[in-house]
Amino acid sequence: MTADRYANLCIGITGLNANDNPGPGIAVIRALKAGLGNNIRIIGLSYESMEPGIYMHELVNKTYQIPYPTAGTAALLERISYINEQEKLDLIIPNFDSELYNFIRISAQLQQMGIRTYLPSHEQLALREKVNLGDFGKKHGFNVPADRKLFRIDDLKKAKEDLNFPLMIKGKFYEAYVAYTMDQAIKAFHQLSATWGHPVIAQQHIKGTEINIAALGDGNGNNISIIPMRKLYITDKGKAWAGVTIEDPKLIDLANQFAKATNWRGGYELEIMRDADDNLFILEINPRFPAWIYLTAAAGQNQPEALVKMAFGEMPEPMNEYQVGKLFIRYSWDHVVDIVDFQQISARGEL
Incomplete structure (x- = not known):
């Protein structure tokens, strides 16, 4: 696939909420535009009318509401079929844990419709769930609280x-x-x-320094990209509101061990606590890009861009260099829109 083809893709993105517990969608979109250019068409896939990304028209060309994951795969497939008739989607990147099961289940039907995905398997999804994390750690030799x-x-x-x-x-x-x-x-x-x-x-509860790792697995036991970030400011929900890229071979090794143990396919995040004795504890494994994923692009390893290319069969060379000391600081912004837009997405499910 040529660079020109990537530059004109139509990509569906979920996770458009951008509150104090933001979804990854807006950061994924920013990274895609930084890597593939502004000609890509972004189709927002929302669950609620108050997701700010719906109204950020400089980033999202059009938004369609989709059914909640509890509605099941049939309802989701029907809605995506309708959206595809209007937009001719090339790719969908889901960004919420709770929706991944359904998207994985319908991925073959999406492929028949010409819509690509790059997702883990149901087995991979299950092994890192919070209820299974302790058993996973014991089996593979990871420190888990x-x-x-x-x-x-x-x-x-x-x-x-x-x-x-x-x-x-x-x-x-x-x-x-x-x-x-x-x-x-x-x-x-x-x-x-x-x-x-x-x-x-x-x-x-483990006391120590909180570190997150954003990585992209190739499905064959390897990582294409690994970016570790140390949290500098944390909200009352435990979310990073500021963080900085750091250099630490132990963190890179940990992500590589995880990819080897799971053959992970797609983006993921390891939430780590480093205790006073320099032990690394895996607190959570998130099966998708984190909300701070734009930092990977800013540091020199654009993981969402690489995922797009992998979804189309291209396997980028592993990215080993990145800028240490790249700092992100999240901020709030009052985005003013017309009430007519809110009424339209609420009544019609499209904007």
């Missing part, structure tokens, strides 16, 4: 006895809270179970 699955308050009391406070109380898909008391743990349990369902996970 001890955890317990919570279905009832009694399970939480038992977890407190086994792991002691403070505890990390985590939702099945998203969100995590530090609990220093049983009252805080119970509140977090009820909130997370109501939002994400069971089980909720209680995880041993």
Whole structure:
């Protein structure tokens, strides 16, 4: 495929929310435009009318609402078929954990429609889920904090006895809270179970330095790109609001070990805690690009651009060099739009 062909692709992107817990979509779009040029056509795929990316017309050419993942694969495929009739999509890049199962399941049908994806398998997706992370660590020799699955308050009391406070109380898909008391743990349990369902996970709290690694696996046990980032400012939801690229062979080795153990295909993020003894603990493995993914492009390894090329059968050479000390600082911006736009996406599901 020629460079000109990449420059005129039509790409569907999810994850357009950009609040204090932002989705990766806007950062992925920025990276794609930086790497492939402004002629690519970006089709936003949204779940709610208040996702800011819907109204960022300098980045998103048109947006269509799609059904929530709970609606199932048939509803998603029907909606994507309609969107494809209007837009002739070349590629879809999903950016939420909870939607990946459905997109993986319909990937063969999408391919028949001329729509490419570059996603992990269902088996790869399952092995790194929070409920399976402890077993995964034991099997492959990774340091993972001890955890317990919570279905009832009694399970939480038992977890407190086994792991002691403070505890990390985590939702099945998203969100995590530090609990220093049983009252805080119970509140977090009820909130997370109501939002994400069971089980909720209680995880041993590890003190140290928080580091994230964004990487891109080729599906054959190798990484095309690895960028480690140390968090400099963290929100109350545990999200990086500022971070800086760092150089550390141990982090590169850890990502390479993960790719080798899983044959991971596509983008992923390792959330790491380095303790006082320089041990690296894997806290979470996110099966898609992180919200800070634009930093990879700014540091010299544009992972979303590379994923696009891999989706079309090109295998880029592994990228080993990047700029250390590249700092990102997230900020809020009041984006003013007309109420008519909101009414249109709410009523018609398109804008």
